[in-house]
Amino acid sequence: MSLSYAMLGLLTYGPMNGYNLKKIFDKSISHVWAASLSQIYRELSTLEKKGYVTSIIQKQEDGPDKRIYSITDLGRDAFQDWLKNFPEQLSFYQRDEFMLRIFFGSRLEKKEIIKEFEHFISQKLDHLKKLNEIEKTFNIYSSEFTVESAEKEELFWHFTIKQGKMTIEVLIKWAEECIKQLEEYNSSKINLKK
Amino acid sequence: MSLSYAMLGLLTYGPMNGYNLKKIFDKSISHVWAASLSQIYRELSTLEKKGYVTSIIQKQEDGPDKRIYSITDLGRDAFQDWLKNFPEQLSFYQRDEFMLRIFFGSRLEKKEIIKEFEHFISQKLDHLKKLNEIEKTFNIYSSEFTVESAEKEELFWHFTIKQGKMTIEVLIKWAEECIKQLEEYNSSKINLKK
DNA sequence: AGGATCATGTAACCGGTTACATGATTAC
DNA sequence: GTAATCATGTAACCGGTTACATGATCCT
Structure with a gap:
């Protein structure tokens, strides 16, 4: 679904941890596709299971450790496939x-x-x-x-x-x-x- | 939530069965709040449990029986309450x-x-x-x-x-x-x- | 003969929301 | 001191979607 592609799309700019990804979301893409932190963490782990991203733990002296996610070639391909294939029917949500x-x-x-x-x-x-x-x-x-x-x-x-x-x-x-x-x-x- | 109020609102026009409610939905309100048949049937039974609607079975010689739902006074009050109380923040869904x-x-x-x-x-x-x-x-x-x-x-x-x-x-x-x-x-x- | 319409539901799944849990550091 | 920010998650819930099941009648 679209959330995963939004996340993969942002990860093409560079590796990021979940918390930072959320901030980027809010400052760039949230007016187009909103996401909450818990959603992002959940989705990151499913993306990792699919092999679309990999993660490493980055230790920090000041503050808690970070789990940095990087997009894989498989993830890049999945993103590009999604982008190339225009859906016959755009899902639009008439609920106001x-x-x-x-x-x-x-x-x-x-x-x-x-x-x-x-x-x-x-x-x-x-x-x-x-x-x-x-x-x-x-x-x-x-x-x-x-x-x-x-x-x-x-x-x-x-x-x-x-x-x-x-x-x-x-x-x-x-x-x-x-x-x-x-x-x-x-x-x-x-x-x-x- | 809003689906229930959309349904209660339509039921203020008169008693209806689920199938007919769906048709009215599509021809009146779907551009504003869409609903599927399975959603409507599910919601009708929860509305009945809450006492917002009552139902009777109407037997038909031609075609299957109908379960006709009518809005109760309690349902009418719930609808009117919802309408009177404007939400501080309108829920709007930025996902496109x-x-x-x-x-x-x-x-x-x-x-x-x-x-x-x-x-x-x-x-x-x-x-x-x-x-x-x-x-x-x-x-x-x-x-x-x-x-x-x-x-x-x-x-x-x-x-x-x-x-x-x-x-x-x-x-x-x-x-x-x-x-x-x-x-x-x-x-x-x-x-x-x- | 076959598809549309009438009619009622159930079950599984999926994704978004809310609440909970923990704990350190930084800025006022 | 305390509120905000950094940081990572889990669990429950809620509502919308899709698939499944059944069967009659009506129209072409």
Whole structure:
């Protein structure tokens, strides 16, 4: 599944321990594929069983020992295979709690629904800020990893950020239009509440 | 969780059997919260254990018997409670296989990535068609259910469809911009492939 | 004759979430 | 002193997916 390929993909930049992998995840890929620490540790051990990664213990005088994982040739091949083979049907997950609430929005009073839309907008604005923060660190990471073609790499990273920004912006626009329509609807009707 | 509230919400329109509930799901709410038949049957029995629904067997001369579920007052209260209490943090799920592929897009040749973007666009266009089909059936359903305030109900249903359409449209626009940028990038560089 | 639709479920699996457990070092 | 960070895991749970099982009727 996709988590393993996300991890293998990051490990192509260089060997890493689980804890560090999680940090890289959060700063690069989490807006596209999120992962928790426990998930990462579990997945690393299954990847090792499959022979896609190997690990060595690195002792440290200051702080606890690290288990450093490196991607193997087999892992590299598996990653490249996944990347080459575009799925006939992209798995997309239509499960959105907020939209479900809106579907049943007529059961709430107008004031309350508008408040929900406003909450929605503020959460989307928060999300936008997070995306901007991720974007700022991109240039740092591409230099840290000393990627061969950092420029090209960054182009694609920016594509994913752009996608996030554009969808958030359109969702905010949508919510604002909904609020406007609700207000118009109310003024044209004498009584909305049943 | 949300599935149970989606089901309770639909059962407020009237008693239904599992099979029929699934059909209503697909024609109304699936773009917002999808569910499979086995999930629905499982969830119906847990809702019954909780006392949120009751069931009776309806015998039929033609075809198999039906187990008709009705929402109880307890179920109605649970649904209304869920609707009233807006979650502090909306659970949203950032896991998108396509975007993960794009994140690692530099590892593919330009031609292949552009093909992926084009596949993406065609899948989004298919999705748009499905949304339009769902929208068409809305007026049929609101009359079938003899909803008290069908007009208001439909307003919110259209909000959810609008959201789907707007996000799909912006994603297509995004993909087209990405393709354009990739082509421009190539013409400004002598050699893209490493 | 064969596929779609109606109808109800069970079981196994898989992956994401949450809680638990431990313990050192560093920064305020 | 205490909160944050570094560091590695395990276990239980929860919900979504897939496969399996059964059988009638309806339409082509």
